[in-house]
Amino acid sequence: MAKISKPKSSPTVDMTPMVDLAFLLVTFFMLSASFRTDEVVQVDTPSSISDKIIPENVIMVTVDPKGRIFYGMSGNDTLKTVVLSSMADKYKLKLTKEQYSEFAKLTDFGCSMSEMPAYLDMGKEERKTFVEQGGTKGIPADSSNNQLKDWIHFGNIASLASGEKAYTKAKEAGANPEVNDFKPKFVLKVDGKAAYVYAKHVIDVFRDLNLNNLNFVTSLEQDPRQTPE
Amino acid sequence: MAQMADDGGGQEKGKGKKRAKKGMPHVDMTPMVDLAFLLLTFFVLTSTFSKPKVMSLVYPAKPKGPVELDGTTQINNAVTFLLSDDRIFYYEGAFYTDGNAKGAPNTVLLETDFSAGGIRKLLTNMNRFVLEKKAGYDSELNSKQIADTTYLRKVREAKADIKALKVLIKTDDIATCKNFIDLIDELKIADIGVIAPVDIMQSELELVKAKTGK
Numbered sequence: 242m243a244k245i246s247k248p249k250s251s252p253t254v255d256m257t258p259m260v261d262l263a264f265l266l267v268t269f270f271m272l273s274a275s276f277r278t279d280e281v282v283q284v285d286t287p288s289s290i291s292d293k294i295i296p297e298n299v300i301m302v303t304v305d306p307k308g309r310i311f312y313g314m315s316g317n318d319t320l321k322t323v324v325l326s327s328m329a330d331k332y333k334l335k336l337t338k339e340q341y342s343e344f345a346k347l348t349d350f351g352c353s354m355s356e357m358p359a360y361l362d363m364g365k366e367e368r369k370t371f372v373e374q375g376g377t378k379g380i381p382a383d384s385s386n387n388q389l390k391d392w393i394h395f396g397n398i399a400s401l402a403s404g405e406k407a408y409t410k411a412k413e414a415g416a417n418p419e420v421n422d423f424k425p426k427f428v429l430k431v432d433g434k435a436a437y438v439y440a441k442h443v444i445d446v447f448r449d450l451n452l453n454n455l456n457f458v459t460s461l462e463q464d465p466r467q468t469p470e
Numbered sequence: 471m472a473q474m475a476d477d478g479g480g481q482e483k484g485k486g487k488k489r490a491k492k493g494m495p496h497v498d499m500t501p502m503v504d505l506a507f508l509l510l511t512f513f514v515l516t517s518t519f520s521k522p523k524v525m526s527l528v529y530p531a532k533p534k535g536p537v538e539l540d541g542t543t544q545i546n547n548a549v550t551f552l553l554s555d556d557r558i559f560y561y562e563g564a565f566y567t568d569g570n571a572k573g574a575p576n577t578v579l580l581e582t583d584f585s586a587g588g589i590r591k592l593l594t595n596m597n598r599f600v601l602e603k604k605a606g607y608d609s610e611l612n613s614k615q616i617a618d619t620t621y622l623r624k625v626r627e628a629k630a631d632i633k634a635l636k637v638l639i640k641t642d643d644i645a646t647c648k649n650f651i652d653l654i655d656e657l658k659i660a661d662i663g664v665i666a667p668v669d670i671m672q673s674e675l676e677l678v679k680a681k682t683g684k
Binding site for chain 1: 500509513521524526527529532553643645648651654655658667
């Protein structure tokens, strides 16, 4: 029998294909990733068969399981600052420059205008625990003190104005833009466990402002019409 | 591993040049692989693939003044769903209570559930008019007898037809958002064109309470 001689040096494995694959995957995930937005509350949305993707330009109202209302909007810092300054004017609130820039960073928030300065002075984590521990009752929306209505109203005005600018800009650039793409869409993100009366209240606020086309955030589920029986 | 290259001829020696090593130079790739997988793990864990989806619902505009019902309003092919906590009741047509003008028997609530055999079957039966028409258009579309736009227009027309089912949704205080969205979802599956979420009447609420015992 011929003896099989063991190689003396440690066996080297060619790692090149593995590295290739690893970097390929890294590249793929880097490019395809859309990061989780940092919201103050996590809500568990119900599922539906709708495959419509959430629009770009939105005003989003979130209702958490306890029925608290949170407001968030897409748009740049200037837009958010404009909205906050309109609100500050209406509720006679003086805010510092730092507080304005802090507000522009928020994805969404949920506090009354009187709580606003303290809320903006908090750190990110501090704010989250503040909301989690029920430090705020969310944005007030009762008929005597309907701040949500004002937020939506001012948000809508500011968003429409900036949308109009973007539209004329796109038109001047030679594109053929669709007017509706530049208008804000109204999105309602409700927790499945929240009582419907809370959501209804928010819907009524929208309807009072004559904004009747609403979108509910849902997670996708299989359409039963497409499954073979 | 690395070996000194043999000296070549005298010419090269004279120039003092070193010859390149023979064979592949080995680079230790372990740290790079570590890094690559670290990044990979990070992106896999942080990325959210599916953007959230939205389901749009158009609400009727709020009437400016109080609405006067003169009793002559006809309800054609309408069904009213009453939602309570995970339970769903319905009745067809108008709502009749004791001593109504038409002398019709009192409305009795029927119950169904959110399963495929419950509400989905019910709606498929009730909305047969639209579904049959749509199935006809589907086959026409597939055999390329009609264009996409014509198809969409025809389906829209069928949904708005007077014979198509109209749905009213009413909720009590303990219904959850999930119940509501699930119902809307079922209505969309059944191709119902007219969906109207409206306020619940006191008399209806009493019937629901009698059923649920809450």
